Amino acid sequence: MALSPAPPAPRFRSGAGRLCLDFMRTLRLRGMDGATEELPAPEALAAWVAQLGPYPDGLAVPAPAQDVLHQAQQLREAVYALLTAARGDSGPAGCPPDDRALLNRAAAGTPPVPVLGEEGSVTYTAADPVRAVLTDIARDALDLATSAALERVRACAGPRCAAWFLDTSRPGNRRWCSMDACGNQAKKSTWRSRHAPAASS
Template sequence: MTPVGHAAPRFRSGAGRLCLDFMRTLRLRGMDDAVEELATPEALAAWVRQFGPYPTGTTVAAPTTDVLHEARRLREAVHTLLTTARGEHGAAGCPPGSRRLLNRAAAAPTPVPLLGDGGTVRHDAADPVGAVLATVARDALDLATSPALDRVRVCAGPGCAAWFLDASRPGSRRWCSMETCGNQAKKSTWRTRHAG
């Protein structure tokens, strides 16, 4: 597995659910060239800044290394839960260790909405990282036990493996992103048809 460099990356978004966007932080999951995007506590803080409900410019301190490792374990528990939930036994088949980790994370406080003097809502948390991880866990539990799970897909792009929620009307979306994997697939098909 390749760690991403020390510069805070801009993480992929658009999976349709927070827990699926979180799963994407292990890019190319299951492949030899998998990339760990949460390589450092600073990277986790950057992910929280990008995906959390906090106002732009909110300072999110880098968590401890222990919190980083717990976040990665949570990500893998989310993957295990959703994989299991899509199978024969549904969410009930989730292994006890993953279930305990998810339940513990989901029980933590989430970001609190606050109405400001100007009439706008902002979110705050004593532990911004932990609060967003709690939101991720709650989102995964909700998705695993909802009809929306039937719309979760794995990208058909070769060398991608990102999961996404297919919100298209016909339910036939094939790629995590039309701009990346979809365009690559169409270009490849065009080249094949026009070769020689």
């Protein structure tokens, strides 16, 4: 009997401009109807780390234990709480104490280690690839929340998108998390609204 091909690995959204913001996106449509958990199982977390982590392409990242998945989800929500507070009047000091403690614990871990090869290129390795990337995420969030770059963090203007991104455009007026997704959808919606009356007449 012929075996069915293995399902393709999930592709996660990236391009937010910071690792911690990409990680926040794994709760799709946060705060909206239809919010979706993109890390429902340890295998999904391993796939995210393989795609967005610093490791060589093709590296097989082992699925972590269930408790590590739970810690990753908690870390994601702590990142959101920190950046929400940091963007508000209270600044980073307004981060809830439990979330601050969780972020600090995660940041104290061992991040991926750079290794210079004989050919002159750098690759990254870790004894525990998933936990190492969680440490990177926590450190990135702490850095972003306390840096001037925070002023460039935006929420996507798409009506069905809750993704945050770092606006690195020179004028600082980027509106969409991605022109290929939300930006094009907005343009199409605007075109239809402008041309629908003419078409119907």
